[in-house]
Amino acid sequence: MQVPEGQAPAATVAEWRTGDFVASLVAVSPHTRDAYAHDVAEFVTWAERGGCTGPTAVDHRTLRRYLAYLDTRGFARSSIARKAAALRAFLRYLRRHGVTEHDAGRSLRAPKGANRLPRVIRSDEANDLLDTAQGTRDERDVSAATPDGVDDPVATAVVLRDLAVLEVLYGAGLRVAECCGVRRADCDLERGLVTVVGKGSKIRRVPLGVPAVDALADWLARGRPVLVAVDSPPDAVFLNRRGRAFTPRDARRVLERHPLPDGRALHPHALRHAYATHLLEGGADLRAVQELLGHADLATTQVYTHVTHDRLRAVYEATHPRA
Numbered sequence: 001m002q003v004p005e006g007q008a009p010a011a012t013v014a015e016w017r018t019g020d021f022v023a024s025l026v027a028v029s030p031h032t033r034d035a036y037a038h039d040v041a042e043f044v045t046w047a048e049r050g051g052c053t054g055p056t057a058v059d060h061r062t063l064r065r066y067l068a069y070l071d072t073r074g075f076a077r078s079s080i081a082r083k084a085a086a087l088r089a090f091l092r093y094l095r096r097h098g099v100t101e102h103d104a105g106r107s108l109r110a111p112k113g114a115n116r117l118p119r120v121i122r123s124d125e126a127n128d129l130l131d132t133a134q135g136t137r138d139e140r141d142v143s144a145a146t147p148d149g150v151d152d153p154v155a156t157a158v159v160l161r162d163l164a165v166l167e168v169l170y171g172a173g174l175r176v177a178e179c180c181g182v183r184r185a186d187c188d189l190e191r192g193l194v195t196v197v198g199k200g201s202k203i204r205r206v207p208l209g210v211p212a213v214d215a216l217a218d219w220l221a222r223g224r225p226v227l228v229a230v231d232s233p234p235d236a237v238f239l240n241r242r243g244r245a246f247t248p249r250d251a252r253r254v255l256e257r258h259p260l261p262d263g264r265a266l267h268p269h270a271l272r273h274a275y276a277t278h279l280l281e282g283g284a285d286l287r288a289v290q291e292l293l294g295h296a297d298l299a300t301t302q303v304y305t306h307v308t309h310d311r312l313r314a315v316y317e318a319t320h321p322r323a
Contacts, residue, residue: 001119015054016044021093029177029199039086062142067110077110092174105262120277121270125260126170130211133163133258137218153226158241160223162254164215165238168194169251169268173275173293175250176268177219183235184220189213198294206292274304276304 022037046066052058066087070080084105091105121129140156168179178196186195192208208216220237229243238246251268259265270291279289290301 017055017097017099018090020042020097021090024087024093031177032199035082036086036089039083040090043083043087043090055091058091058098058259060104060107063104063108067108081110084108121260121266121274123274123278123281126271126278128261128275129258129266130163130166130170132261133159133166134211137163142216154241157219157223157226160215160219161227161238162224162257164212164219164252165246165251166258166271167212167215168208169271169277171209172196172206173272173279174206175272175294176251179268180238180246180248180251182237184237185235187216187219187220187237196294200296202294202296204291204294240273277303280304 018037018040021040022033025033025036028036043066046069047062052062060293064083067080067084070083071266075083088105088108091100091103094100095103137159140159165179168174168182169176174182174192174194174196175198178198181197182194188194189208191212192213193205194208195203195205197203218239224237224239227239227241227243232243233245234237238250240246240250248268255268255270256265276289276293280286280291286298286301286305289304290298293301295301
């Protein structure tokens with residue numbers, strides 16, 4: 001795509017409308033929006049370096065060359081697939097807004113990487129992690145109640161919050177962003193339900209177990225008022241130590257403070273994987289798990305069946321006449 005002598009120079013960023021495209025992504029998570037913005041910017045840089053005169057010069061051959069370029073750069077198949085999805089969304093936006101006459105990305109396909117899950121913790125490991133956090137809370141209460149105990153309200157509030165966060169992440173299977181965004185009005189502790197806003201601004205109601213309800217009630221009653229600051233979001237359930245909105249980074253720090261018995265620290269999303277896997281291992285219907293997780297496509301939920309072979313084998317042997 002070299003520009004012949006005398007041909008118009010490459011398009012400006014404004015002509016590509018990348019800023020308008022990113023601003024239009026209001027129905028996706030901030031992480032997805034940032035990833036799409038980065039992927040589209042990379043493509044525009046590559047295209048202009050190759051002499052592309054603007055979005056109208058992009059065709060299917062150009063896109064295939066770009067994916068081949070990414071492959072030679074050593075990108076994983078899953079990363080290439082994500083970048084292709086970003087390009088399809090971008091080119092669809094340009095076509096819809098009349099910037100281009102044709103959607104060059106409509107037939108763009110990229111190889112998908114394997115659906116790999118991190119090591120899923122066993123149910124006894126999850127119980128040990130939560131029991132340890134519960135024990136930490138009980139120790140704080142006992143210490144504060146004794147005459148020689150050091151009364152540190154902030155430290156006690158953090159312990160209460162950490163336990164509530166862990167119980168909600170595992171007990172309701174929330175995405176970390178969903179957990180951080182829960183409001184007090186979303187929590188129906190009497191009925192054991194929490195309302196969350198998931199991907200694509202989809203709203204769902206998820207049941208909470210008794211331990212999660214108790215931990216949330218304790219945090220809201222005794223912990224949250226201690227951490228509230230002047231600029232605290234008034235309706236946010238979880239706050240960080242400075243009284244500000246709880247973030248995914250804060251959630252990761254909670255898991256770092258509460259490792260597994262063998263010393264491994266989990267990512268918050270690992271508790272969501274464990275939630276889904278343990279439901280299926282316990283005999284839950286796949287369709288019900290899909291609803292609980294907020295997956296739009298059942299195929300997304302089916303990835304968790306890959307780690308429940310023992311359960312599937314047991315069902316087969318117990319029900320099939322020729323097993």
